[in-house]
Amino acid sequence: MMESFPPGTFIGEMQAPFKWILIHAARFQGIIRVNASDGEGYVMVRKGEPMGCMFRRKDDLLKGKEAYSHITSYPVVNLSILRYSGEEMESAARLAQSEGAEYQMAGSSPISSPLAEHAQAQGELKKERFNGQAGATAVKAGTAKIPPRKPRDGSPQVVEEKAVVLPSGLDTESLAHLLLGRMLRLPGVQAVSIFGRGSSVLSIGDVELDSLVVLAEDMLEAAKEISSVMRTGPFVHLTLQIPAGKVIIAPYFNEYLCILTGPEVNLGQIRKILKDIPSASDAGGM
Amino acid sequence: MSTDRGAPERTPKVDLKRIFSLDGVRMSLVIDPEGEVKEEMGAENIDGDQLAAVVSFVMAESRAMATRLGDDQISMVFVEFRDIALLSLPLEEGYFLLLLTDPSANVGQISYELKKSQESAGALQ
Numbered sequence: 579m580m581e582s583f584p585p586g587t588f589i590g591e592m593q594a595p596f597k598w599i600l601i602h603a604a605r606f607q608g609i610i611r612v613n614a615s616d617g618e619g620y621v622m623v624r625k626g627e628p629m630g631c632m633f634r635r636k637d638d639l640l641k642g643k644e645a646y647s648h649i650t651s652y653p654v655v656n657l658s659i660l661r662y663s664g665e666e667m668e669s670a671a672r673l674a675q676s677e678g679a680e681y682q683m684a685g686s687s688p689i690s691s692p693l694a695e696h697a698q699a700q701g702e703l704k705k706e707r708f709n710g711q712a713g714a715t716a717v718k719a720g721t722a723k724i725p726p727r728k729p730r731d732g733s734p735q736v737v738e739e740k741a742v743v744l745p746s747g748l749d750t751e752s753l754a755h756l757l758l759g760r761m762l763r764l765p766g767v768q769a770v771s772i773f774g775r776g777s778s779v780l781s782i783g784d785v786e787l788d789s790l791v792v793l794a795e796d797m798l799e800a801a802k803e804i805s806s807v808m809r810t811g812p813f814v815h816l817t818l819q820i821p822a823g824k825v826i827i828a829p830y831f832n833e834y835l836c837i838l839t840g841p842e843v844n845l846g847q848i849r850k851i852l853k854d855i856p857s858a859s860d861a862g863g864m
Numbered sequence: 865m866s867t868d869r870g871a872p873e874r875t876p877k878v879d880l881k882r883i884f885s886l887d888g889v890r891m892s893l894v895i896d897p898e899g900e901v902k903e904e905m906g907a908e909n910i911d912g913d914q915l916a917a918v919v920s921f922v923m924a925e926s927r928a929m930a931t932r933l934g935d936d937q938i939s940m941v942f943v944e945f946r947d948i949a950l951l952s953l954p955l956e957e958g959y960f961l962l963l964l965t966d967p968s969a970n971v972g973q974i975s976y977e978l979k980k981s982q983e984s985a986g987a988l989q
Contacts, residue, residue, distance in 0.1 A: 800924070804943065804950065807910075807911060808948070810945035810948050811947035817940075818926045
């Protein structure tokens with residue numbers, strides 16, 4: 579179904595109501611692959627609005643509004659998010675149109691909108707675009723029809739990433755911009771995970787962090803106990819340094835970040851990004 | 865200001881006075897594998913015993929993480945709060961050195977000085 583679509587830049591996987599992700603994708607343009615119990619499909623999204631949609635349900639191929647209604651009828655679906663550049667978006671829009679998958683919401687721009695709009699979107703995103711090599715993780719099993727993502731250069735192996743639940747209140751657009759766009763581009767950063775209550779909300783990078791977050795949470799809880807014996811102020815971060823690298827744990831909105839790095843990482847750069855997170859959130863998020 | 869809690873034969877040799885003199889260091893403690901303070905210097909308003917007990921848990925959890933990552937050795941654990949930072953370094957035989965510093969302290973410089981101290985004393989891992 580999506581073999582001919584541009585691969586885009588992989589952002590992450592999650593389980594969420596589809597409409598919820600749209601609410602939090604006001605600056606996003608790309609394609610969201612959908613995997614549900616009765617089939618799979620995609621929704622092309624520009625600035626928080628669906629532009630094209632297709633869903634294969636057993637032998638039925640749903641297109642446009644029909645496909646979108648079907649996808650949004652699920653309380654929760656598995657989503658895989660790919661960001662597109664302006665050029666990729668153009669190409670995908672033409673494909674969706676040729677397949678009859680065009681979907682237009684009332685008052686929104688059609689797929690065949692002027693190039694100028696794409697150029698504007700491209701311009702807005704230029705500063706925020708991710709490095710094409712960043713954040714490569716495996717495509718989930720069972721999505722063989724989905725175009726493969728390019729692995730990060732020099733990555734030892736591509737690992738399988740488990741779909742995760744994204745709680746409400748987590749700003750995925752900011753997450754993508756702040757973590758993928760900045761942290762994963764730093765030399766030595768291997769993986770970043772957002773976690774809470776002992777489970778990973780989202781993991782991105784070359785190393786699977788899901789199994790580490792329980793230990794990360796134990797470290798975090800132990801560190802927070804320090805505040806019970808002396809005046810410390812709020813927790814800022816914890817860094818475990820071992821010969822092979824570093825594990826950094828820091829607050830991220832209502833959750834925590836776990837960052838795994840090699841030994842060569844510049845801790846100052848990471849701390850700078852961590853300090854920017856609250857202000858980035860205040861600036862509008864998604 | 866410096867308190868020696870005994871068991872000198874087994875306690876790793878650490879020049880607490882020199883470490884305490886480093887910029888930004890408010891308190892320095894040597895903690896044994898049982899989480900008890902063997903030697904301390906500075907910050908008399910902080911209960912070293914309670915702090916040692918709590919930080920021992922942090923070190924234990926950190927060791928678990930290090931082991932999970934395939935490394936039995938911890939180089940350093942650094943915990944930063946808004947008002948204070950804690951730097952913990954393993955010594956010989958399960959002992960560790962804990963430093964309380966200003967959050968603005970130059971941790972890199974302190975680590976460097978500790979390594980120098982380690983080389984000269986041969987006490988730190």
